[in-house]
Every structure is written in C-alpha cells, then in structure tokens.
Amino acid sequence: MRKIDFIVNPKTYKHWKIEIHKNICNLIFNVDEDKGLIGDYKLKLNSYDLGVDIELFDALQRLRFEYPYVNLIIIKSGNDRAFSAGANIKMLAEASHAHKVNFCKYTNETRNFLESSLFESGQYSICSIEGVCAGGGYELALSCDHILLLDDGSSSVSLPEVPLLAVLPGTGGLTRVTDKRKVRKDLADVFCTMEEGVKAQKAQEWKLVDTITKKSNYNDVLNKIIKENVKNDNSHKNGIKLGVLNKQIITEDHIKYSTLELLIDRSNKNAKIIFNSPDKHNFENEEDILKQGDQFWLLRCARELDDILLHLRFNELDLGVIIFSSQGSLENVLHYDSLFHKYKSNWFINEIKYLWNRTLKRIDLTSRSLVTLIEPGSCFAGFLTEIIFASDRSYMAEGIFDESNNPEAKIALTKSNFNFFKMSNGITRLETRFLSEPNTIKELEDLAGKELNSQTALENGLITFSFDDIDWEDEVRIFLEERSSFSPDSMTGLEANLRFAGPETMETKIFGRLTAWQNWIFQRPNAVGEEGALKKYGSGNRSKFNWERV
Numbered sequence: 225m226r227k228i229d230f231i232v233n234p235k236t237y238k239h240w241k242i243e244i245h246k247n248i249c250n251l252i253f254n255v256d257e258d259k260g261l262i263g264d265y266k267l268k269l270n271s272y273d274l275g276v277d278i279e280l281f282d283a284l285q286r287l288r289f290e291y292p293y294v295n296l297i298i299i300k301s302g303n304d305r306a307f308s309a310g311a312n313i314k315m316l317a318e319a320s321h322a323h324k325v326n327f328c329k330y331t332n333e334t335r336n337f338l339e340s341s342l343f344e345s346g347q348y349s350i351c352s353i354e355g356v357c358a359g360g361g362y363e364l365a366l367s368c369d370h371i372l373l374l375d376d377g378s379s380s381v382s383l384p385e386v387p388l389l390a391v392l393p394g395t396g397g398l399t400r401v402t403d404k405r406k407v408r409k410d411l412a413d414v415f416c417t418m419e420e421g422v423k424a425q426k427a428q429e430w431k432l433v434d435t436i437t438k439k440s441n442y443n444d445v446l447n448k449i450i451k452e453n454v455k456n457d458n459s460h461k462n463g464i465k466l467g468v469l470n471k472q473i474i475t476e477d478h479i480k481y482s483t484l485e486l487l488i489d490r491s492n493k494n495a496k497i498i499f500n501s502p503d504k505h506n507f508e509n510e511e512d513i514l515k516q517g518d519q520f521w522l523l524r525c526a527r528e529l530d531d532i533l534l535h536l537r538f539n540e541l542d543l544g545v546i547i548f549s550s551q552g553s554l555e556n557v558l559h560y561d562s563l564f565h566k567y568k569s570n571w572f573i574n575e576i577k578y579l580w581n582r583t584l585k586r587i588d589l590t591s592r593s594l595v596t597l598i599e600p601g602s603c604f605a606g607f608l609t610e611i612i613f614a615s616d617r618s619y620m621a622e623g624i625f626d627e628s629n630n631p632e633a634k635i636a637l638t639k640s641n642f643n644f645f646k647m648s649n650g651i652t653r654l655e656t657r658f659l660s661e662p663n664t665i666k667e668l669e670d671l672a673g674k675e676l677n678s679q680t681a682l683e684n685g686l687i688t689f690s691f692d693d694i695d696w697e698d699e700v701r702i703f704l705e706e707r708s709s710f711s712p713d714s715m716t717g718l719e720a721n722l723r724f725a726g727p728e729t730m731e732t733k734i735f736g737r738l739t740a741w742q743n744w745i746f747q748r749p750n751a752v753g754e755e756g757a758l759k760k761y762g763s764g765n766r767s768k769f770n771w772e773r774v
Contacts, residue, residue, distance in 0.1 A: 228261065228274065230534045231469055232282045239267075239276045240283050241302065242291075247459065249287055249294045254302025262323070265314035269306040272360065273315045274327050274538075281334045285466065288345055288575050289518075292461035296454050297341065298446075299368060300352040307379075310359025313389065317758040322541050325742050329589060330534075331360065332395040332734055335367035337582060342369055344578045345571075346456030350449060353433070358382045358421060363393060366400040370449055371433040374442070375424035381432050382421025390750045390757035390767065392741055396734040403730045407431050461571045464517035469528055479532070483525040486532050493708045494545040495536055499525070501552025501603040502560055510570050513563070522560055522576050530583045537590060544708050544715065548596040548611045552603045554636060554675060561606030561638050580607055581645050587614045588647055588723055589735060591716045593707050595619065597700065598678075598687065601630030606638035610645050613653035616719055617688040619700055620678040625693035634675040635686065642669055648731040649724050656726050658685065716743075 234242055238259040243250040257267040261275030287294055301307040311331075316324055341347040351368035355378070362381045365371050373379055383393040383401070392398065398416065401407045407415070411430045415422060424436040437445035470482040477488040487496045502521040507513050513520055518527075536543060567573045587594065596612045598604055598620040604612055612618045612635065621633040641654055642665070649656060658664045668684060678690035691699045707715070720739045724732050745751055751758050755768035 226262075227535075228278075228538045230278055230531055231471070232279055233466075233468070234283070234286070237279050237283075239272070240279045242283055242286070244291055244294065247294055248296045248298065249291060251283060251287075251297055251299045252302045253299060253308060255308075260312070260315065263315060263318045265312055265318065267312055267315075269309035269356065270301055270303045270361065271309040271312040273312050274323075274330065277327075277331045277334050281330075281337065284334070284337050284341070285579075287347060288341070288578075289466055289523075289572075290463040292345065292463050292571055292575065293458045295346055295348060295456045295458045296450060297347055297349040298352055299349065299364070301354060303355070306355040306361075307353045307357040308361025308364065309356060310361045310363075313758065313761045316389075316391075317752070317761070321746055321752075323538070324746050325738075326537055328395050328738055328742050329735070330537075331363075332738065333582075333586065333589070335363065335396060336731060338364075338367045340578070340582075342456075345575065346458050348454045348456070350446070352446070353381065354379050356380060356382075356421070358384055359393060359397075360395060363395050363397045363400070365433075366397065366404065370435070370453060372435045372437065372446065372449065373424050373427055373433040375436040375438050377423070380421040380423045381427055382418065383416045384419045384421065386417055387419045388757065389761060390748075390769070391745050395738070396730075399730055399734045399737065401432070403733065405431050458571075462514075464514065464572065466518050466527075469531055470524075471528070471531065479535070481524075481528040481532075483521060483528055484532070486535075488540065488543065490542075492704060493543055494547055494704060495540065495543045496547040496549055497529070497532055499548075499550040499552075499603070499608060501550070501554075501556045504553070504556050504559060507563070510567050510572075513567070513570075514572055520576070522563070523579070526576065526579045526583050530579075530586060533583070533586050533590060536592070543592065544712055545593045545595060545704060546590065547704075548594070548615060549599060550602045550604055550608060551599075551630075552601070554603045554605050554634060557603045557605040557608055558636055558638065558673075561640055564607070564640055564644060577644055584610050584614060584645055584653075585648060587611065591719070591739075593715055593719065595703070595707075598633050598635060598681075599630070600625050600628055600633050602633055602635075605636035606640045607645065609635055609637060609641055610653055612687065613641075613657055616722070617703070618686075619696075619703070620681055620687045620690045621696055622678040622690045622692040625696070628693075632677060634677055635681055636675050637668060637672045637686075639672055642672070647724065648729060648735060649726045650729050650731075651726055656724070659725055 239255045241252040253270055255267045255270045255276060260267055261273050349368040350370045351365040352372045354374045357365055362383055383397050385391050385393050401412050407430055427433045428436050472480045474480055479486040484499045564577055594615040596615040596618040600621050624632050646652055647656055681687045682690045750756055750769045757767040760767045
C-alpha cells in the first residue's frame, strides 16, 4: 500500500468545506465518491475512509488556531441523499487488518478532539442530520454537543454494524450511546440490532438525538438551540495561519523536520525520534509570541511530532519499538515550558497546550513498544518529560561519558507535569505512575524546577534504569534486541493493559474495547472470511456464519 500523507489544507480538501460566517462555522460534509484513499471503491452516500477523517482532523485544528473567534460549529451534509452512510464497507473489506484497526483508532481520536472543543476552546458543536445517518456517520454525530434530526419521515440514525456486517460500531458508538447519551441498555440493544435504524420521534424518546424538527421550522428550532446553548464569547481571539510543515524526506529511513527528526533502523525493527531543543528567545510580551504564528517553536514541535507518530502508525508497521531521544539545552526547554504558566490566560498558548495534550495521548495510544533514552546532552524537561512517563521503559545515562563533550544527563520537572497533561484516564502521567501515593506526588512537586541527575531520578521513581558509560550501550542493545524478539501481538496486548492504570473513563473504555473487540472481530471469518459479512455486503448473497459462541 502506498504511503499515507497526513499533511492537508483546505485548498486540497476533497470531502469537507469550511464556511465561516462571523462567529459560526458551517463544516460541510460532502464526500467525493471517486477520491478514495487506499483502494478501488466508491465513497457513496457520504461514506468515508481515512482520507475523509484526515481532512476532518485538519479542519478541527484550523478552527482552533485560524478561526478561534468561532464559538459555534454546525456539521451538516452537502449530499442531498444522506448525512453519512458511515465507514465505507468496500474499503473495510479490502483493507488490511492493521489498517482497519488503525483507521478505527484515528477516527476515534478525531472524535475525541471534536468532543473537547467546547471545554477547551468554547466552540459548541451541533450535528444537523437530514437523510440517513448510519454507523460511523452517527458516531460523528455522537461526538457533537447537540444532535438535531429532521422529522421528515425518512431521516434516521442507526448503528447497523452487527446485523449487516458482523462487526461493531468500534469507534466509540456503543460506549457513547450508553455512557454519554445515557440510553437505557435494553433500548440500546434494540437500536444496535436494527438494520433500518430509528426515525425522529422514537430517536428523541430514546435519547439518541436531542432535538427533532420539521423542515418548515428548521431555522427557528436551530436558532433556539443556539440561543440556549452557545454562551462563550470568542470574539477577542485573532487567529494565526497554519502553514505547511517543514518536512524533508532525506531518505526512506531519515525524515528531518525543523524541531526533530526520525531515524529508522530496519534491521533492528526500531525507529528513533530525536528532539532538538529550541534556541533561547526572550519574548517581551504575548504579542511577540503571536507574531511568530505557526513558527513558534512549541507549536512547530507539537505538529511535527504528531505527523511523525501518524507516519509510523500507518506506514511503518514492521517497526516494533519507538525510541525517544533529545539533544540540546535543558534551560531553553524550561524557558519555553514557563510560557505555559506565564501566559496561561492567552488563547494561543492554551491551544498549544491542548495540542501537546492530544499529541501526548497519541503516544499513549500508539501500539508500539516505547522507550526513552536520556543520554548526556539531552533536554527532557517540563512538557518533554511527559514522554519519559508515557514510555514503557526509560534508561538514563549516569555521569559524564568518556570521549564525549556532552554534559551529564539531567531531567527537570515543572508545574506542567502536575497539572496540564492528562491521559485518557483523566489523571496525569505522574498520578498514573504513582497510584495511591499522594505523598510521593507532593515530594516530587518540591523537586519542580530543579535539574535532576540519574541517581536522583532513579531514587524518586522517575526512570526505570540508570547505567554508566561502561554498561550503557550493552544494556540498551540487549533491551532492544529482546523487545524485537517478542511476538508483536503479545507486546500490543501487554502494553495496552499496563499503560492505563487508574480510573476508567469513557475514553479508556472506548480505546480498551477498540483494541480487544476490533483486533478479534476483524479477524473472524464471520466478518472478513470469503463467506463473511464484509465480503458479501452488497453482493445480494447472504453471509455464512460459524455459529459457535467462543
């Protein structure tokens, strides 16, 4: 399969249109059925593939940074026959198992992004449904703050994956129906086993939608919803343009960005991401930062890291280990971290903080072994230290290495590590690391702002191992060789089970079930076999199931 590129912009969109009217964005969903991303299929009835969601994610990002004055997003269809038929069935039937699961994960990350827009940025979202709204189309609606369904005798909502396809609404549909919309479990059971879906009156009674309206009253009803729910005033925010990333593909195994680079070692099945610290820059005020726009280091680094993570997730499936490394000035990273606090009421700084939070979650949810190497001359501090805590293991160099001009490896915590960056479980990575140890967290807070050597970091449980220059290379090599020798399937299961200790949230439920259900069901013959539902869909022939309950 060809490499998938995640860098898009509104001029290259094939499936979405952004229309801005003062403080309102109409986000119009109008899929070009001939522009599928990975195969020979038609995206009929606003059905979608990964390419559609890549554009949606980009649009939501631009609404945050380019149009922050928007306080209302209305998602509507540009297709006069349907809102959306959901994920394209032919695409799912043709795609590899890995692509199906990664596709489901990405689409759910995008829906989580939309869900966070009200709390983080004061952007209220309404999904306006006319026509059929099925499967992943309804899952998109579920991620909005309000669902408005046309009462015209034909418009409907449905999650028909079980009766039609022998799979599940795996990007959060089942969980959002029960946990978010509080639909009764028996009614949810009926709903999720109906091919035809539910129309207006019943959909409202069952809490599947918030409001229904006749077409003649549509504008009045929509205005009433807006008046009752859109309370935030974002008019003081002036946006910045998001330009194309500075990405140089030097070779197939070396990609260089402005703040970091990717090095691939195919023989050992690993990829190394190296962060380069920023230059010192004394900002006189918030205007100085805003003038830098998308060239502001904190924003560039987060966008570039996100692009690397997606590239590895979709295009480099054989690489089992991701190594995080850094080089440069610890002091300069601390300086940039301090801006999160100094300008904490600034919309632009806050949006960058939320972008870092989403990108760090992307690391948590990456199905690869993650290791951080804290070497002499590294610069893991504040927000970058979160990568240490997101990793499955961390190795820190002890002392100054012979034949090296780099200073002793040190790390630094800041207030950011105790407040800003929450995992899917709703708590920080430090709280997850030290569950039920509030005294440990308080002791670590006393270390904030101090540069910690390997011994101090080890004693305080911030790293896994510390080695001097005699043992460093051998210990790291042995770990990488061992990790790449294990079954990738068992590693994926192990890591997914261990990373999310602590409270269960709707988000952890969705991703946990996504990992288990989709990995299993998408490999069962009942779904993907030659006689399975995905292969037989649309052919006029019935599927043949193995009826054993496993």
